[in-house]
Amino acid sequence: xxxxxxxxxxxxxxxxxxxxxxxxxxxxxxxxxxxxxxxxxxxxxxxxxxxxxxxxxxxxxxxxxxxxxxxxxxxxxxxxxxxxxxxxxxxxxxxxxxxxxxxxxxxxxxxxxxxxxxxxxxxxxxxxxxxxxxxxxxxxxxxxxxxxxxxxxxxxxxxxxxxxxxxxxxxxxxxxxxxxxxxxxxxxxxxxxxxxxxxxxxxxxxxxxxxxxxxxxxxxxxxxxxxxxxxxxxxxxxxxxxxxxxxxxxxxxxxxxxxxxxxxxxxxxxxxxxxxxxxxxxxxxxxxxxxxxxxxxxxxxxxxxxxxxxxxxxxxxxxxxxxxxxxxxxxxxxxxxxxxxxxxxxxxxxxxxxxxxxxxxxxxxxxxxxxxxxx
Numbered sequence: 001x002x003x004x005x006x007x008x009x010x011x012x013x014x015x016x017x018x019x020x021x022x023x024x025x026x027x028x029x030x031x032x033x034x035x036x037x038x039x040x041x042x043x044x045x046x047x048x049x050x051x052x053x054x055x056x057x058x059x060x061x062x063x064x065x066x067x068x069x070x071x072x073x074x075x076x077x078x079x080x081x082x083x084x085x086x087x088x089x090x091x092x093x094x095x096x097x098x099x100x101x102x103x104x105x106x107x108x109x110x111x112x113x114x115x116x117x118x119x120x121x122x123x124x125x126x127x128x129x130x131x132x133x134x135x136x137x138x139x140x141x142x143x144x145x146x147x148x149x150x151x152x153x154x155x156x157x158x159x160x161x162x163x164x165x166x167x168x169x170x171x172x173x174x175x176x177x178x179x180x181x182x183x184x185x186x187x188x189x190x191x192x193x194x195x196x197x198x199x200x201x202x203x204x205x206x207x208x209x210x211x212x213x214x215x216x217x218x219x220x221x222x223x224x225x226x227x228x229x230x231x232x233x234x235x236x237x238x239x240x241x242x243x244x245x246x247x248x249x250x251x252x253x254x255x256x257x258x259x260x261x262x263x264x265x266x267x268x269x270x271x272x273x274x275x276x277x278x279x280x281x282x283x284x285x286x287x288x289x290x291x292x293x294x295x296x297x298x299x300x301x302x303x304x305x306x307x308x309x310x311x312x313x314x315x316x317x318x319x320x321x322x323x324x325x326x327x328x329x330x331x332x333x334x335x336x337x338x339x340x341x342x343x344x345x346x347x348x349x350x351x352x353x354x355x356x357x358x359x360x361x362x363x364x365x366x367x368x369x370x371x372x373x374x375x
Contacts, residue, residue: 059101063100067100067105068108072263073108074261078108081121085121110133111125111132113136153179154202155180155201156183156200156202156203156204156269158184158185158204160187163204164184167182173263179202188206188207188214195224201229202227202228202270202272202273204231204265205218205231205233207233209235210241212238212241215241215245218250229251229269230249230250230251231250232253233255251272288351288355290323290358291358292361294320297316315360315364319357326347
């Protein structure tokens with residue numbers, strides 16, 4: 001077994017340990033468990049015996065994974081907020097590892113709560129912690145009367161035994177979200193499907209691969225259950241299947257992150273159900289799937305021979321941008337549940353605009369075939 005001092009030197013975390021061991025035992029244990037996956041019972045005295053220099057007034061610092069868990073948010077969201085919006089500027093260790101203070105974690109938690117209340121992260125990214133707390137207090141006070149229906153229990157149907165077991169193990173999350181009961185249904189690929197499944201508020205399924213027939217089975221089940229929020233966890237899927245589900249308003253969660261963030265998945269589905277309770281049931285998304293693949297768009301952008309201008313390339317660029325904006329709007333609807341209707345409308349408009357440009361692209365393609373280049 002490694003001596004304590006050699007263990008930390010060997011793992012390359014002496015700097016972080018110096019910052020932490022000046023505190024109490026809990027911080028040392030928390031840090032070691034996050035880095036190595038093993039809980040060591042290290043006392044404060046043992047920390048001093050390593051002879052690592054430390055400051056008596058040093059504040060505890062946390063790596064990104066620990067900071068994200070303490071703020072109850074995915075690490076991926078933390079990175080996007082930090083890089084795209086500059087919500088926080090963590091210090092760095094000598095090895096380049098980002099370290100977050102307790103104040104940083106508190107700020108992240110405030111931002112997460114406000115985003116869940118419907119605020120756009122870009123609008124609040126640079127507010128100080130005092131302003132964020134005041135805004136959160138005002139939001140909670142304003143929403144208290146409107147969200148009375150949120151006390152009602154949410155029924156959740158889960159397709160597949162293994163997924164149902166994982167969901168049931170998230171007891172504290174289920175209680176905090178008011179999800180009760182959890183109803184187990186046959187897996188999507190099971191031969192025997194229930195003709196009349198029990199009514200449910202939300203539906204979550206798991207599929208190793210998504211094909212059009214899988215998507216159709218999930219949508220049919222959602223209609224029979226009357227679910228207002230539907231999600232599917234999958235590893236691989238065809239463009240046609242994922243477009244079909246996304247157009248129907250189904251939330252798509254890719255492996256392997258989906259299982260690590262199961263709490264986040266449950267929270268998103270619960271938020272969608274709450275939106276229906278407050279604003280009335282949302283109309284199903286009426287979207288058109290993409291007509292051209294990325295490869296087809298690329299070929300058309302580079303293969304135009306009749307038109308001497310750059311219109312084909314610009315046309316392809318607009319189609320891609322509208323498709324990206326449609327997906328972005330659908331993602332915003334998840335993070336800002338109270339703005340669900342607005343974001344659905346924005347996504348619908350982007351979808352219709354893309355459809356019109358795809359019509360124009362088909363016209364241009366026909367023009368190419370009717371007027372081949374000379375010689």
